[in-house]
Amino acid sequence: MLINTAAYSTILAELATHQATLVAVSKTKPNEAIAELYALGQRDFGENYVQELVDKAAQLPKDIRWHFIGHLQSNKVKYIAPFVYLIHGVDSLKLLQEINKQAAKQQRVIDVLLQVHIAREETKFGLDADELHALTDSLAAQPLSQVRICGLMGMASFTEDQQKVAGEFSYLKMLFDKTRSVFASERLSVQPASFNTLSMGMSGDYQLAISLGATMVRIGSLLFGARTKP
Numbered sequence: 001m002l003i004n005t006a007a008y009s010t011i012l013a014e015l016a017t018h019q020a021t022l023v024a025v026s027k028t029k030p031n032e033a034i035a036e037l038y039a040l041g042q043r044d045f046g047e048n049y050v051q052e053l054v055d056k057a058a059q060l061p062k063d064i065r066w067h068f069i070g071h072l073q074s075n076k077v078k079y080i081a082p083f084v085y086l087i088h089g090v091d092s093l094k095l096l097q098e099i100n101k102q103a104a105k106q107q108r109v110i111d112v113l114l115q116v117h118i119a120r121e122e123t124k125f126g127l128d129a130d131e132l133h134a135l136t137d138s139l140a141a142q143p144l145s146q147v148r149i150c151g152l153m154g155m156a157s158f159t160e161d162q163q164k165v166a167g168e169f170s171y172l173k174m175l176f177d178k179t180r181s182v183f184a185s186e187r188l189s190v191q192p193a194s195f196n197t198l199s200m201g202m203s204g205d206y207q208l209a210i211s212l213g214a215t216m217v218r219i220g221s222l223l224f225g226a227r228t229k230p
C-alpha cells in the first residue's frame with residue numbers, strides 16, 4: 001500500500017459529520033498511489049504544478065475531479081482549462097480574466113475560489129481583505145460569464161500555535177460570510193447559492209479548520225506520506 005488507508009477512513013468519518021469535502025493532495029506522488037485512493041472511492045484530487053497535473057489527468061481515470069491548488073500563472077491557464085474541476089488559488093483580476101477567456105474557448109464555465117492571505121507572519125500568495133473587496137466590486141461592475149466564483153481558500157501560518165491558526169481560520173470564515181452576503185445583495189453573475197465553498201485546512205490543521213467552518217479540506221501527507229519536495 002502506498003497510502004494510509006486508516007487515516008483515510010478516519011478523515012472521511014470526521015468530515016462527514018461536518019459535510020465537508022476531502023481534496024486528496026497528490027502533488028509529487030505517483031499515479032499508483034492515486035489509483036489506490038481512487039479504488040477506495042476518492043474522486044477529488046489536488047495538484048500544485050500545471051505540467052504534473054496535465055500528465056496525471058491524461059493517464060488517470062476521466063471521472064477524477066482535479067483541483068488546482070497551487071499558484072497559477074496566467075500563461076498556463078490554457079493547459080488546464082479543458083478539464084480542471086476547481087481552481088483554488090485565484091488572487092487577481094488579471095488571472096480571473098484569463099481563466100474567463102480560456103473557459104470561453106473551451107465553451108465551459110470554470111469554478112474558482114479566491115485565495116485570501118491569512119497567515120500573518122509568512123509571505124504567501126493571496127488577497128488581503130481590501131483587495132478581496134476591490135475584486136468583488138469589480139466583478140459586480142464587470143461580470144465574467146465563464147467563471148463561477150464558488151468561495152474562498154486560505155492557508156494558515158505553519159506553526160504549532162493552535163490559537164494563532166484558529167484566529168486565522170476564523171478570520172477567513174468571517175470574510176467568507178461577508179463576501180457571500182455582498183454577492184447576495186448585488187445583482188451579479190455570481191449566484192449567491194454557488195458561493196458555498198470554504199477551502200481551508202491541511203494535514204496538520206484540518207480538524208481545527210472544519211470546526212471553524214471549512215467545507216473543503218486539502219490533505220496530502222497524512223494520506224500519501226511526507227513529501228521530499230514542498
Ligand SMILES: *Cc1c(COP(=O)(O)O)cnc(C)c1O
Nearest residue numbers: 025069202203204218219220221
Ligand atoms: C501541499 C498543499 C496542501 C497539502 O499539505 P499537507 O500538509 O501535505 O496536507 C494543501 N494545500 C496546499 C495549497 C498545498 O500546497
